[in-house]
Amino acid sequence: MSRFVVGLTGGIASGKSEVTRRFEALGITVADADVAARAVVAAGSPALAMISERFGAAMLLDDGGLDRARLRAHVFADVAERKALEAITHPAIRELLRTQCAQAESPYAIAAIPLLTEAGGREVYGWLDRVLVVDAPEALQLARLMQRDGNDAVLAQQMIDAQASRAQRLALADDVVVNDAHPDVLQAQVERLHAAYLKMAA
Template identity: 45%
Template sequence: MDVRVIGLTGGIASGKSTFAAELRALGAPVVDADQLARAAVARGSAGLAAVVGAFGAEVLGEDGQLDRRRMAARVFSDPAARARLEAIVHPTVRALFRKELARLAARGEPLAFYDVPLLYEAGLEREVELVVVVWTPREVQLRRLAARDGLSRPEAEARLAAQTPLDEKAARADAVVANDGAPAALAGKAARLLSDLRAGLTRRLPNAAAPRY
């Protein structure tokens, strides 16, 4: 049996991870792309050896693992470097994802969410059945980000400026989860979304409005 793959994305401090946790609490499988990316460059892996070959041993921490902060600093403002890193990591991530889907199919799971922060940026909307975007107002997003990471407002604004705006992602989505109220409300929204998916919710038609939760 094929597993329906539902893309789940959002933006920094949008509440996507909290919503993913609510989906898991309801028994829905959620595959975390960030976890797959970490596994792709785990200590001793061929992926990590390739990263060191491309960027040098200075991207390693004292424990021999990839220092993600150093790596991020190397590629943040260098598109060519970022492309080299993605060429190393992405094929392994895709292979790990296929392996996880096979495991879920063998277990009889009808659907799974693929939690990908940069889903649209990576062009992965073509590889999932539909895309769910967790959206929050920009001002709320700024406040959450500044409080969470101890940033000044200008620093938080710079972080957001480096990402595709949430409003733009929501405009492209097949379904939008509005995280603009109490965090506890996300549990009910997760339940309603799952119910609709099990009832046949699929990719929205062109020019049709995406359902909002």
């Protein structure tokens, strides 16, 4: 059971997934907020029942699952509706992440939370012992987004602008991995932090 939890965050296309994969390769359990977000609205879940009650049964598919596309279109057209959805899903996601980290068999656990800054940071995730930010220059994020998703520069910039700023994320950080160079450089940073976290967890 892991009593030491590192919250990992970073901007879009900063390389969070690559960093978490490297920690996993070192035997560390990673609880992923994106995966948790899908799990908490599974058919039959309390959160899905609340969504159906709040937004209407039309948000459900014939098989009882969530019509993600319809709900997404609905909440992104109205900030108040998006906040209402977040009020249902965010507490459930936080609780699932906390449970997964507590049950981890590794010496410490990582909670990968892409929108940690936007969600309220340490005030909301008070059980995190450290915050690790995966950082990359915005120009590099832009280039990666365009290459990865085939977006044009305007859309890629809008996606970056929709998130917290680089400065806001770095203000939360206890530790920073700079992902702007060769993969070997990234691996060295991960191994250094892994050694430090093992000592802290002990």
